[in-house]
Structure formats: C-alpha cells, structure tokens
Amino acid sequence: MSTRTLISPAQLARPRGKAVYWTVFTLVVTGFTLVFLGPLYWMISSGFKDSQEVIRTPPTLVPESFTPDNYARAWEVMDLSTLLLNTLYYAFGALAFQLILDVAAAYSLSRLRPVLGKAILGMMLATLMIPATVLVVPQYLTVLDVPVVERNLLNTPWVIWLPSVANAFNIFLLKRFFDSVPGELLDAAAMDGASPLRTLWSIVLPISRPILAVVSIFAVVGIWKDFLWPMLTLPDPAKQTLNVGIYSLSSGVPVNVLIAALTIASLPTLLLFLVFQRNIMSGLTAGGLKG
Amino acid sequence: MPVSGLTTRTADPARRQAPPHQAVPPSGGERFARGLRRNLTAHGFLIGAVLCFAVFSWYPMIREFLLAFQKTEGGEVSWTGLDNLTTVVDDPAFWQAWRNTLLFTVLALLFGFVVPFVAAIVINEFHHAQGYLRLLVYLPVMLPPVASVLLFKYLYDPGYGLLNEVLRFLHLPEQQWLQDAALSMPSVVAAATWMNMGGAALVHLAALQGIPGELYEAAELDGAGLFRKIWHVTIPQTRLILSLMLLMQIIATMQVFVEPFLLTGGAGPQGSTTTVVHLIYQYAFNFNNYGAAAALGLLLLVLLAGFSAAYVRLGRADDR
Numbered sequence: 384m385s386t387r388t389l390i391s392p393a394q395l396a397r398p399r400g401k402a403v404y405w406t407v408f409t410l411v412v413t414g415f416t417l418v419f420l421g422p423l424y425w426m427i428s429s430g431f432k433d434s435q436e437v438i439r440t441p442p443t444l445v446p447e448s449f450t451p452d453n454y455a456r457a458w459e460v461m462d463l464s465t466l467l468l469n470t471l472y473y474a475f476g477a478l479a480f481q482l483i484l485d486v487a488a489a490y491s492l493s494r495l496r497p498v499l500g501k502a503i504l505g506m507m508l509a510t511l512m513i514p515a516t517v518l519v520v521p522q523y524l525t526v527l528d529v530p531v532v533e534r535n536l537l538n539t540p541w542v543i544w545l546p547s548v549a550n551a552f553n554i555f556l557l558k559r560f561f562d563s564v565p566g567e568l569l570d571a572a573a574m575d576g577a578s579p580l581r582t583l584w585s586i587v588l589p590i591s592r593p594i595l596a597v598v599s600i601f602a603v604v605g606i607w608k609d610f611l612w613p614m615l616t617l618p619d620p621a622k623q624t625l626n627v628g629i630y631s632l633s634s635g636v637p638v639n640v641l642i643a644a645l646t647i648a649s650l651p652t653l654l655l656f657l658v659f660q661r662n663i664m665s666g667l668t669a670g671g672l673k674g
Numbered sequence: 675m676p677v678s679g680l681t682t683r684t685a686d687p688a689r690r691q692a693p694p695h696q697a698v699p700p701s702g703g704e705r706f707a708r709g710l711r712r713n714l715t716a717h718g719f720l721i722g723a724v725l726c727f728a729v730f731s732w733y734p735m736i737r738e739f740l741l742a743f744q745k746t747e748g749g750e751v752s753w754t755g756l757d758n759l760t761t762v763v764d765d766p767a768f769w770q771a772w773r774n775t776l777l778f779t780v781l782a783l784l785f786g787f788v789v790p791f792v793a794a795i796v797i798n799e800f801h802h803a804q805g806y807l808r809l810l811v812y813l814p815v816m817l818p819p820v821a822s823v824l825l826f827k828y829l830y831d832p833g834y835g836l837l838n839e840v841l842r843f844l845h846l847p848e849q850q851w852l853q854d855a856a857l858s859m860p861s862v863v864a865a866a867t868w869m870n871m872g873g874a875a876l877v878h879l880a881a882l883q884g885i886p887g888e889l890y891e892a893a894e895l896d897g898a899g900l901f902r903k904i905w906h907v908t909i910p911q912t913r914l915i916l917s918l919m920l921l922m923q924i925i926a927t928m929q930v931f932v933e934p935f936l937l938t939g940g941a942g943p944q945g946s947t948t949t950v951v952h953l954i955y956q957y958a959f960n961f962n963n964y965g966a967a968a969a970l971g972l973l974l975l976v977l978l979a980g981f982s983a984a985y986v987r988l989g990r991a992d993d994r
Binding site for chain 1: 735
C-alpha cells in the first residue's frame with residue numbers, strides 16, 4: 384500500500400517507531416489468528432477425537448485417538464448427503480431464479496423504463512425498510528396458502544426459490560450497475576435492430592460480470608446460511624437444509640460426530656470464500672455501505 | 675436450463691426483425707403503437723420479479739398490519755381493535771424481552787461496532803499481512819450459523835469446554851457461560867460478534883483507505899498527535915459510513931433471533947436471553963397466536979422504521 388495513512392513513514396522509520404510497529408503487528412496477527420482460526424482449528428481437530436477424548440479435561444491440542452471415522456459416521460448418521468444435496472438444490476435454484484428474474488427486472492427499470500417503473504422500483508426498495516424478521520409470520524401464512532393459485536408451498540423447493548427473488552437489494556445493485564452502462568452502446572445496438580432481450584444478453588450482461596458475480600455469491604451464501612425460514616417451511620426431515628437438519632439432529636448424536644458434521648457443513652462455503660474472496664470482498668464494500 | 679426457457683418465452687421472433695429507427699417522423703397512431711409495444715416488452719421483463727415481490731413481500735406487509743388488529747377463531751376472522759396489542763404489552767415477558775434486546779444491541783454495538791473500527795484502524799497501518807487479516811475476520815461470516823453456534827456451545831460447555839479450560843489454566847474461577855442468567859447474554863453477544871464482525875471490519879477498512887493522505891500530513895504540520903489525528907481526520911472523514919454502519923447494525927441487532935435460539939434455546943436461564951423476535955416466534959409458532967405475533971412485530975417495525983428512515987436519508991446524502 385503506497386497511500387499515506389495515520390502514522391507517517393518518517394515516524395515508522397525511526398528505531399522506536401519500528402519497534403512499536405513490529406510489537407503491535409505481532410500481537411495483532413497472533414491475536415487474530417487465535418481468535419478467528421482457533422475455534423476453526425478446534426472444530427476440525429475435535430472432529431478427529433474419539434468420544435472419550437473429545438470431552439476429556441484437560442483437552443488435547445492434537446487429537447491422540449485419531450478417529451477420521453467420525454466424519455464417515457456423521458455423513459451416515461445425520462444423512463449429510465441428502466442435506467447437502469437439498470441445500471445445493473435450493474441454493475442454485477434460488478440463484479437461477481434470482482439471476483433471471485432480478486436481472487430482467489433491473490434491466491427493465493434501468494433501461495426500458497416502462498410506465499409506473501419508478502413507482503414499482505420505489506415499492507421494491509421500500510421493502511428494505513421493513514425488518515425481515517417481522518415479515519416472517521405473514522410470509523409463513525402466505526406460503527401455507529398462496530393467494531390466487533391456492534397452493535401450499537410447504538416442503539417444496541418453491542418456498543425457498545420464489546421468496547428469494549423478492550430481494551430489493553439485488554434489484555438495487557443490478558439497476559445501479561446497468562445505469563452506468565454507456566447509453567451509446569445500447570443505442571448502437573438498437574440502431575442495428577437488436578431487441579431489448581438481445582441487447583441485454585449480448586451487450587449488457589457481458590459487461591456486468593463483476594456485479595453478476597457479487598449477486599450470485601451472495602444469493603448462494605444467503606440460502607446456505609439461512610436458518611429460520613427453512614426451519615419453518617421445510618419441516619419434512621427429507622427436505623431439510625444442512626443448517627436445519629444438523630440442528631434438529633444435534634442433541635441425538637455424540638459430541639465428536641456432531642463436530643465432524645459441523646466441519647463438513649462449513650467446508651463448502653469456506654471453499655467458496657477462498658476461491659471467490661476477491662469478488663466477495665469487493666461486493667461487500669460495494670453493497671455493504673448501502674444495505 | 676431455465677435460462678433458455680426464459681429466452682424462448684419472452685423473445686418475440688418478429689420483433690427481432692423490426693426495422694431500426696426510421697428517419698421519417700411517425701404518425702400519432704404509430705407512435706402510440708410503438709410506445710405500447712415498448713411498454714409491453716418492459717413490463718414483460720418486470721413481471722416475474724414483480725409477482726414474487728407482490729406475493730412474498732407486499733402482500734405479507736399488508737397482512738402484517740391486518741393481522742395485528744384481527745383474531746382468528748375456528749376459521750372465523752374478526753376485528754379486535756387493540757386487543758392484540760394489550761395482550762402483548764400485558765405479557766410479563768414483554769418488558770423483559772425489550773430489555774434483553776436492548777442489552778444485546780448495546781453490547782453488540784460495543785463489541786461489533788467499536789472493536790471492528792479500532793481493528794480496522796490498526797490493520798490499515800500495517801504494511802504486511804493485510805490480506806491475511808482481512809481473510810481471517812471475514813472467515814466466520816461465511817460459516818453456516820448453525821456450525822458456528824454449535825461450535826460455540828462446545829467451547830462454552832461448563833465441563834469440557836475450552837473456555838473454562840483456559841480459565842482453569844489461568845487459575846481463574848470457572849463460569850457457567852450459558853447457564854448463568856447474568857452471563858448468558860454477554861456470552862451470546864460474544865458468539866454473535868465472532869460470527870458477524872467481519873463485514874463491519876472490512877467496510878470500515880475500505881472507508882479508511884479512501885481517506886486522502888494529505889489530510890494526515892496537514893494535521894501533522896499543525897502538530898497533531900496520534901489521537902488528535904484520529905479525532906480530527908479519521909472520524910470526520912469516515913463519519914458518513916460510520917453512521918450508515920451504525921444504523922444498519924442497530925436494525926440488524928434489534929432483530930436478533932438465531933444466536934440465542936440456538937445457544938440457549940431462545941429463552942435462556944430465567945428468560946435472560948428472550949428477545950423480541952423470539953417472543954414473536956413463540957406467539958406465532960408455539961401458541962398459534964398470529965394476532966399477538968403480528969402486533970408485537972408491528973411495534974418492532976415502528977421502532978426500527980425510524981432508524982431505517984434515517985438510513986435512507988443518509989444513504990441519499992452519500993449518493994450525491
């Protein structure tokens with residue numbers, strides 16, 4: 384980093400400055416590692432301990448009774464493969480619906496500007512003002528008996544997919560990005576006789592990759608992390624998500640097996656994070672400021 | 675593939691061959707037809723999302739207001755005026771839930787707002803390992819909450835938990851982290867902060883990196899020390915983002931539910947971790963009293979609407 388920060392370079396260059404810098408640096412790096420990686424290490428390593436060792440006091444730092452079998456047992460006893468597949472199905476289904484419907488809507492609001500478009504956008508953004516947890520009760524009653532079509536969506540993937548589309552934050556991020564696409568580019572496409580869909584597909588979407596990546600990652604992570612809504616709307620154990628399934632079985636399995644299950648449940652999003660760090664962090668600062 | 679499904683549904687092959695803009699000014703009828711067609715296309719793009727918003731956001735919003743003043747008995751819906759509100763307010767758990775929620779919010783802001791800000795200021799000074807530290811603080815945010823919370827339950831265990839082990843090692847008295855009514859809420863806050871502070875820390879960090887370095891140089895020429903530089907440069911320069919984050923965190927923490935629900939079963943020892951949203955949950959899903967749940971939700975909504983409005987106003991200022 385070359386930009387000037389709080390402490391001047393001259394001050395840092397002095398022996399005292401250097402000593403203070405390295406002391407604070409070591410303390411912070413050690414502290415952060417302990418606080419943030421420590422629990423994760425504890426989770427992964429405890430998953431390898433046998434049922435005696437995992438509750439032993441004083442505990443062991445490195446598992447003595449190396450039992451990788453816990454992971455296999457967790458996988459089987461808690462039926463993690465079903466839970467994992469369910470969660471993937473919900474997450475990627477929700478992603479597809481959000482990408483198609485929210486991108487189309489944001490594009491329409493940004494570029495096609497239909498009659499009442501402003502009012503619709505306003506009503507969408509207004510939902511950001513309503514605390515999400517307050518809406519859970521009426522939303523639950525709604526999915527029990529969806530108006531007009533009169534369907535009960537409980538225990539179906541629709542109960543996860545469709546409400547996830549009603550995400551004003553997606554609309555906001557996408558619309559803001561589409562607004563910044565140069566108008567000449569779109570005019571040129573229109574002159575060549577491209578339909579709005581063609582323009583969206585061949586011109587707008589290719590330049591929107593960064594924002595699409597952000598929206599996609601947050602869509603998947605959002606479903607992966609959600610707890611209350613899937614707990615209420617997917618009561619059938621065969622349809623549950625990882626979060627809810629592990630929670631509902633958590634009191635019935637030995638501690639070491641449970642911890643192994645937690646590790647397995649954490650791996651996919653951790654991997655996703657390590658791979659897409661850059662996108663996630665940029666999305667956070669792009670979106671984080673504007674909730 | 676749903677993508678191609680949509681393509682075939684909304685693309686009108688005839689429109690693709692539509693002639694480009696004509697140089698001749700179109701007649702009134704033609705202009706009307708074109709406008710109509712343009713609007714139909716635009717609304718075609720909108721309709722999917724609008725339907726989802728209508729069914730799963732707007733309609734439930736209206737229903738929340740209606741439910742708060744209705745009661746349902748044996749399938750019969752009737753208006754009850756303010757009965758639901760009085761039921762909720764007369765509940766002995768009402769004030770306790772608000773006190774707990776407020777306590778959670780205050781503690782969570784102390785840990786989850788002040789700590790990340792200070793951490794961001796320190797990290798921003800580092801010339802090494804910034805990427806590593808950034809990665810570390812955000813790592814827990816990516817974990818499924820059930821995994822983090824159950825892990826904390828294991829760490830908090832009074833018998834074999836790691837935290838009491840550390841206390842024993844330091845010859846300090848062991849604690850009943852989640853079972854002690856006085857300690858349960860702070861324990862929940864600590865876990866929640868660990869899980870969630872990454873986002874705030876990274877946003878703070880990004881804000882700090884936007885401060886022009888000349889301002890610090892100018893402050894030094896005026897003889898400002900470290901703390902005066904923070905007070906007169908860092909904080910004013912990041913004030914807008916700090917306020918936005920503060921409001922957002924207040925709105926989020928006032929709605930706390932998952933962490934206490936998973937750590938202490940929601941209520942906790944002597945109701946010490948019952949939060950407002952947990953009370954809403956109980957009314958709706960344990961007692962099937964949707965009216966009371968909606969009435970309490972409405973109170974929370976009204977309270978948070980103030981913060982939301984402030985947020986929107988500040989956010990607009992940020993746009994300019």
